Each structure stands twice: as C-alpha cells, then as structure tokens.
Amino acid sequence: MSIAATPRTTGQVGPARPVFCVDIGGSFMKFAVSPAPGTLVPLEKVATPAASWDDLAASLSGLIERNAGSGDPASPLALSIAGLIDPRDGVATSANIPCITGRRIGDELSAILGRPVLAANDADCLTLAEANEGVGRGHSVVFCAIMGTGIGGGLAIDGRLVRGAGGVTGEWGHGPILNTSVELGGETLHVPRFSCGCGQSGCVDTIGGARGIERLHHFLHGCEETSYRILEDWQVGEARAARTVAVYLELIADPLALSVNVTGASIVPVGGGLASVTPLIDALDRAVRKRILNRFDHPLVTPALRQEDGGLVGAAVLGHQSAVYGHEGAVHGRESAV
Numbered sequence: 262m263s264i265a266a267t268p269r270t271t272g273q274v275g276p277a278r279p280v281f282c283v284d285i286g287g288s289f290m291k292f293a294v295s296p297a298p299g300t301l302v303p304l305e306k307v308a309t310p311a312a313s314w315d316d317l318a319a320s321l322s323g324l325i326e327r328n329a330g331s332g333d334p335a336s337p338l339a340l341s342i343a344g345l346i347d348p349r350d351g352v353a354t355s356a357n358i359p360c361i362t363g364r365r366i367g368d369e370l371s372a373i374l375g376r377p378v379l380a381a382n383d384a385d386c387l388t389l390a391e392a393n394e395g396v397g398r399g400h401s402v403v404f405c406a407i408m409g410t411g412i413g414g415g416l417a418i419d420g421r422l423v424r425g426a427g428g429v430t431g432e433w434g435h436g437p438i439l440n441t442s443v444e445l446g447g448e449t450l451h452v453p454r455f456s457c458g459c460g461q462s463g464c465v466d467t468i469g470g471a472r473g474i475e476r477l478h479h480f481l482h483g484c485e486e487t488s489y490r491i492l493e494d495w496q497v498g499e500a501r502a503a504r505t506v507a508v509y510l511e512l513i514a515d516p517l518a519l520s521v522n523v524t525g526a527s528i529v530p531v532g533g534g535l536a537s538v539t540p541l542i543d544a545l546d547r548a549v550r551k552r553i554l555n556r557f558d559h560p561l562v563t564p565a566l567r568q569e570d571g572g573l574v575g576a577a578v579l580g581h582q583s584a585v586y587g588h589e590g591a592v593h594g595r596e597s598a599v
C-alpha cells in the first residue's frame with residue numbers, strides 16, 4: 262500500500278533506512294515495514310501476548326526475523342501502543358497490555374532486539390498519521406480528537422508530535438470542563454457532573470464517547486439504548502434521540518471549540534467509532550465553528566482519513582522523523598524533554 266510522501270518529514274540526508282512498524286492493541290498486533298517516508302507495506306497480524314513481557318518481546322523479534330531476516334540493526338522499530346508513554350522516562354502504562362505497565366519499553370526492547378525502539382500511544386500515532394498523511398496534511402497545527410468508547414486526542418505542529426509533561430497532550434476528554442446546563446428550545450436543562458474513571462467528575466469523557474451518549478440518553482429519558490441505536494434513531498428523526506443528540510452537541514462543542522482556540526488548530530481530524538457517523542461529525546463541525554474565534558471556509562471537524570491504518574502510518578512517521586530530528590521526532594516542552 263502506497264501513501265503520499267510529505268516533504269516536511271523527509272529531510273533525511275542520504276537513503277532512508279526502513280522502519281519496522283507495529284500497531285499493538287490489546288488483542289492483536291499488526292506488523293508492517295516502511296521502506297521510505299510515504300510508503301507502508303503491511304506484512305502480518307498476530308495475537309498480542311498482553312500478559313507476558315517475555316512473550317511480547319519474543320513475538321516482536323519473530324515478526325522482524327520472519328519478514329526481514331536480520332535486517333539493518335540501525336533500522337528502528339516504531340510502536341503504536343494502546344497505552345500511555347511518558348516521554349520523560351519512556352515508562353509505559355496500559356490497561357489492555359498489562360505486561361508493559363511500569364517498563365521503559367523503548368530502552369528495554371532496544372536492549373533485547375538490538376535496534377532502536379520508539380513508542381507512542383495510539384492516539385498520538387493517529388495524530389501523526391493525520392498530520393502527515395491524512396486530512397491534516399498541509400496544516401501547520403493539527404488537533405486530533407479521538408471519539409470512540411471514550412474521548413482522547415493529540416496535537417501536531419508542522420507535522421511533528423507535541424509531547425507534553427507526562428505524555429499528556431491533547432487530552433481534552435478529561436478535566437471538569439463540561440457545562441452543567443443547556444438552553445434548548447427555551448428550556449434550561451440541568452445536567453449533572455457524571456463521575457469519570459480518571460477520578461474527577463464533569464469530564465468530557467463522561468458523555469462524549471459512545472458510552473457517554475448512552476449515559477446521557479438514560480439521564481434524559483430513563484431508558485437503556487445502545488449508542489448505535491440512539492444515533493440511528495436520531496438520523497431518522499426519532500424525538501427522544503433527537504433531544505439526546507441536541508444536548509450532546511451543545512455540551513461537547515464548547516470544550517472542543519476551546520481546544521481549537523487554545524491550540525490554533527486549522528483542522529480537527531476525528532478518529533474512533535463515532536467518526537464513522539458522518540452526520541454527527543458534520544453537526545459537531547457546525548456547532549464548533551459557531552463557537553471559535555477564527556472563521557474557516559472549509560470543514561474544521563472532519564472524519565480522519567487514516568482510521569484503519571493510523572497506528573501503523575503514525576508509527577512509520579515517528580520512526581522516519583527520529584532519523585531527522587532525534588528525540589523520537591517530537592516537539593518537547595522543557596519538563597518532558599528526553
């Protein structure tokens with residue numbers, strides 16, 4: 262599979278080394294090689310040995326040996342991981358891949374595999390993919406919003422990932438920032454600050470993702486429905502679903518608009534399951550554009566282009582950028598420099 266190259270990330274002097282890429286999810290790992298910036302060749306998919314560090318390292322070693330022999334030991338392995346990577350020390354935290362939690366995953370795997378190993382979480386990799394090979398290409402500031410089961414995000418400037426303190430950048434899903442009331446059809450509706458898994462309450466994550474839509478629908482109507490059914494009913498004009506989505510958009514558009522104003526983003530690619538509901542993203546785009554200071558003549562909030570292969574594409578970009586910029590190709594703040 263060929264993807265177009267992006268000039269600002271291909272400043273390598275001399276021939277590019279191939280980058281081995283792995284998208285590590287809780288159930289499966291997808292392996293690919295990127296011979297040069299802008300080109301990705303998917304090769305294999307295997308189960309993730311999520312509970313055993315030794316088995317995980319052996320599986321990664323086997324993927325490289327089966328598909329590339331010994332290869333060039335200077336060729337990096339770049340990982341997209343369902344978890345958080347602290348850029349200060351490289352320590353990983355993952356609920357879905359428990360064997361990596363507490364480990365300096367890049368350093369430890371590098372010692373085992375005998376090659377440089379880079380790692381970023383899956384939201385950051387999608388951000389890199391969209392900024393360089395997706396709808397964000399050509400935009401200086403890209404804020405990527407993940408809207409799936411929950412809410413996440415990432416930030417890229419000039420095609421490079423911004424990694425803040427503790428690896429927390431673009432996380433608009435957390436913090437008590439939701440409104441507690443909505444004006445709808447002349448009625449003031451009071452919405453509670455739902456408790457969040459992060460330990461706070463009133464986070465966007467509590468209503469912004471698929472489970473959040475279900476929670477909001479239950480609060481408004483006292484009935485249990487799946488997010489799929491709610492959004493399906495909304496698209497055909499069912500009254501209760503229409504009310505739920507109207508309240509949802511009022512609550513979610515404010516913090517997303519704030520994120521756009523704070524970052525200066527000119528495009529917001531949306532990843533995650535809700536991105537597949539195009540009418541919802543179109544409605545969110547209209548709501549956000551009414552609230553921001555800048556005015557755009559193009560859609561601002563739009564479905565991500567690299568939904569299916571964003572982890573691998575982003576990992577490939579991360580690997581190739583490391584050869585140009587070092588420090589895993591990221592823009593670091595003072596506290597988070599490595």
